Amino acid sequence: GEDVEQSLFLSVREGDSSVINCTYTDSSSTYLYWYKQEPGAGLQLLTYIFSNMDMKQDQRLTVLLNKKDKHLSLRIADTQTGDSAIYFCAENPTGGSYIPTFGRGTSLIVHP
């Protein structure tokens, strides 16, 4: 299997909450990331969480980390049509390379 796994699609209605899930394999990863890619654009760093944290909140975004299950989630409250994009989960590996491993990305589609 892949090192970082995400479901490929998520569809929600405007105003609802979105939860994008990710599982990773390297239990000693110290940093985990969420990036957003809008159509025709590159990846934009949304947030990152250090492995000694369980949760991080930034306005409408909440990141939850379950180290035991190697599970990371991104919750977007009050999802707007402008949130439609591809969301990438990434982990930084051990071994000193400092190069993150990215998931394939989850396409979030927000319906009016």
Add this chain to the structure above:
Amino acid sequence: ETGVTQTPRHLVMGMTNKKSLKCEQHLGHNAMYWYKQSAKKPLELMFVYNFKEQTENNSVPSRFSPECPNSSHLFLHLHTLQPEDSALYLCASSQDGSRLANYGYTFGSGTRLTVV
């Protein structure tokens, strides 16, 4: 404006052409990266430069040739490409290629390359 600028935004080239992609950042970062993004595939790291030195070549075919003249500029020289090389090529930068890279990458908007 992301801070990382890539040109051109779109490029169509024949298999016998030679072209170059350019990436520029003025964020004061010292590490720069080339990634390939193809449909339905994970993001593929191609090359890493840290303080102008190439530190990673991820088994990339020799028809792709990177150049990093200084910490602010990165090029990808292309020659005799194949149609399967058509993809979005993304440039990224980070403060450095080690511990400070943990704070994340800044990506450019990419060059959409089509090889005909």
